[in-house]
Amino acid sequence: xxxxxxxxxxxxxxxxxxxxxxxxxxxxxxxxxxxxxxxxxxxxxxxxxxxxxxxxxxxxxxxxxxxxxxxxxxxxxxxxxxxxxxxxxxxxxxxxxxxxxxxxxxxxxxxxxxxxxxxxxxxxxxxxxxxxxxxxxxxxxxxxxxxxxxxxxxxxxxxxxxxxxxxxxxxxxxxxxxxxxxxxxxxxxxxxxxxxxxxxxxxxxxxxxxxxxxxxxxxxxxxxxxxxxxxxxxxxxxxxxxxxxxxxxxxxxxxxxxxxxxxxxxxxxxxxxxxxxxxxxxxxxxxxxxxxxxxxxxxxxxxxxxxxxxxxxxxxxxxxxxxxxxxxxxxxxxxxxxxxxx
Amino acid sequence: xxxxxxxxxxxxxxxxxxxxxxxxxxxxxxxxxxxxxxxxxxxxxxxxxxxxxxxxxxxxxxxxxxxxxxxxxxxxxxxxxxxxxxxxxxxxxxxxxxxxxxxxxxxxxxxxxxxxxxxxxxxxxxxxxxxxxxxxxxxxxxxxxxxxxxxxxxxxxxxxxxxxxxxxxxxxxxxxxxxxxxxxxxxxxxxxxxxxxxxxxxxxxxxxxxxxxxxxxxxxxxxxxxxxxxxxxxxxxxxxxxxxxxxxxxxxxxxxxxxxxxxxxxxxxxxxxxxxxxxxxxxxxxxxxxxxxxxxxxxxxxxxxxxxxxxxxxxxxxxxxxxxxxxxxxxxxx
Numbered sequence: 323x324x325x326x327x328x329x330x331x332x333x334x335x336x337x338x339x340x341x342x343x344x345x346x347x348x349x350x351x352x353x354x355x356x357x358x359x360x361x362x363x364x365x366x367x368x369x370x371x372x373x374x375x376x377x378x379x380x381x382x383x384x385x386x387x388x389x390x391x392x393x394x395x396x397x398x399x400x401x402x403x404x405x406x407x408x409x410x411x412x413x414x415x416x417x418x419x420x421x422x423x424x425x426x427x428x429x430x431x432x433x434x435x436x437x438x439x440x441x442x443x444x445x446x447x448x449x450x451x452x453x454x455x456x457x458x459x460x461x462x463x464x465x466x467x468x469x470x471x472x473x474x475x476x477x478x479x480x481x482x483x484x485x486x487x488x489x490x491x492x493x494x495x496x497x498x499x500x501x502x503x504x505x506x507x508x509x510x511x512x513x514x515x516x517x518x519x520x521x522x523x524x525x526x527x528x529x530x531x532x533x534x535x536x537x538x539x540x541x542x543x544x545x546x547x548x549x550x551x552x553x554x555x556x557x558x559x560x561x562x563x564x565x566x567x568x569x570x571x572x573x574x575x576x577x578x579x580x581x582x583x584x585x586x587x588x589x590x591x592x593x594x595x596x597x598x599x600x601x602x603x604x605x606x607x608x609x610x611x612x613x614x615x616x617x618x619x620x621x622x623x624x625x626x627x628x629x630x631x632x633x634x635x636x637x638x639x640x641x642x643x644x645x646x647x648x649x650x651x652x653x654x655x656x657x658x659x660x661x662x663x664x
Numbered sequence: 665x666x667x668x669x670x671x672x673x674x675x676x677x678x679x680x681x682x683x684x685x686x687x688x689x690x691x692x693x694x695x696x697x698x699x700x701x702x703x704x705x706x707x708x709x710x711x712x713x714x715x716x717x718x719x720x721x722x723x724x725x726x727x728x729x730x731x732x733x734x735x736x737x738x739x740x741x742x743x744x745x746x747x748x749x750x751x752x753x754x755x756x757x758x759x760x761x762x763x764x765x766x767x768x769x770x771x772x773x774x775x776x777x778x779x780x781x782x783x784x785x786x787x788x789x790x791x792x793x794x795x796x797x798x799x800x801x802x803x804x805x806x807x808x809x810x811x812x813x814x815x816x817x818x819x820x821x822x823x824x825x826x827x828x829x830x831x832x833x834x835x836x837x838x839x840x841x842x843x844x845x846x847x848x849x850x851x852x853x854x855x856x857x858x859x860x861x862x863x864x865x866x867x868x869x870x871x872x873x874x875x876x877x878x879x880x881x882x883x884x885x886x887x888x889x890x891x892x893x894x895x896x897x898x899x900x901x902x903x904x905x906x907x908x909x910x911x912x913x914x915x916x917x918x919x920x921x922x923x924x925x926x927x928x929x930x931x932x933x934x935x936x937x938x939x940x941x942x943x944x945x946x947x948x949x950x951x952x953x954x955x956x957x958x959x960x961x962x963x964x965x966x967x968x969x970x971x972x973x974x975x976x977x978x979x980x981x982x983x984x985x986x987x988x989x990x991x992x993x994x995x996x997x998x
Contacts, residue, residue: 563764
């Protein structure tokens, strides 16, 4: 149980580090195009050539089949081998937006190309774009979660602690928000707001909108918890010793809500990543040229592309993996919380 | 009216508290309770479950639950009416001038904070001390309430302490700012008899050293013997008799007090006799949603008269600082 939990946490932390340092793990820039290689399938790693087995894998270049009219028919040119190198110098990028470097985890010598998960219609490396896009999508999910939990926590604590009409009116509003069909509401709200915004504005607008809609459920949960905490004897005792409301909230009530907030966070992050993906998929979220899992999947709205180039589903795979990891984390938090309450 | 505000620390006058449950009829928990407490005096409130003892304790700190309302009366503490004070001033009084020892110390301590820090927090909310002074203050307090190794107790968590130790921590919290009045609401009812005696000794000692007045609340008459100076007997939301502890145990006036004391003393003396049926008071306490017009104890009283059911008996003062509400005493024009 313990090792499983540790492994899970390690994988999740690893995933986020990879996304955070996307520039290092991605061999190419998210925007660099290879117009001569649209829809190239994933590059194969070879270990065996005419001279036998090699421990260091190598790749061949893709050559487009000129006879076929559909792009995406490629064959390997076996004349030149490009061995895979680690810690290579490539295109320069800013690590975490601050430190400028050109070091990449892996790569092949020019003019060779390595496309682990193929390329899209502009010949951009799908693997690099999934990493860069993940930065945007996961950051949007986490930011929206923070907004929703912050709002939910503040309003839930106020409702639960002060009770009476404050509680009733706030809970009325949460019921309203809970009864909203949130997807349609999100689409409607986003469509109502200006379409042409800078990328950073879009990002905050998007996370703001998702967070504003999502606060209701955590607020209800927190409110219920605070309601029971408020009548705990040690809270009454603290008030009996002259403690102020603020003090009671800070020392006795807020620390107790921490476990619940953590569980909620683990549940909400994948949901809000999916919400961002959905909005960007419909073109209402983050737009080109900045990659996000949503706008990358947007290309698959064309049926012919969906059926022909399976590797372009990579962002969906990444979304599934992230969601499963977060849900497992929520499970762990939840069982911890249960055992601490009993 | 004579100004008694210097003589009395606390004067409760005709206090009426009603609970308004979300569903159901309102319940009058306190129906005109009057009680005076002098400085440095130990007053015991004796009454059975549901008679309003704990409501009185929380009303004195103005900490009634939200569904309860103080409808009438006044609580004068050093001449100031607590009921009309704003919350801000009440906070300054709670803990510093009036302190509460809670009913169940196991629940009254936060399980995730150390014992020492919880005592320290009381000091912090009232006194301008720095961290070191506060720590020293807490250690002194812990020693005062009977811990020989306060350093160790300081950093233990409530679950590591025994019930008696937790009660001592709660007392340390209550006396931290040297309040003038200490309210002990069933402070020992969770503890076994030998620990009860220790806590009572501790409370007496605190009162001797600091001149703290104590309002002790219990359902057990024996708890007050040798501890309380005066006792007030409550029945169904009213105080029926106030007298010195000696009088209550020796020659009580009110039939309810007489019955209670008879039961308490007989269970001490003849409790071991298996064949003897333990004495009881026949009948039940009146339904708090529809209290009788006359004396509350009248339906169960063996000395009842016609007048008892017609109106509430007036106060009769057999001695200074004592009174009884019963038609048996005093002159009545009917």
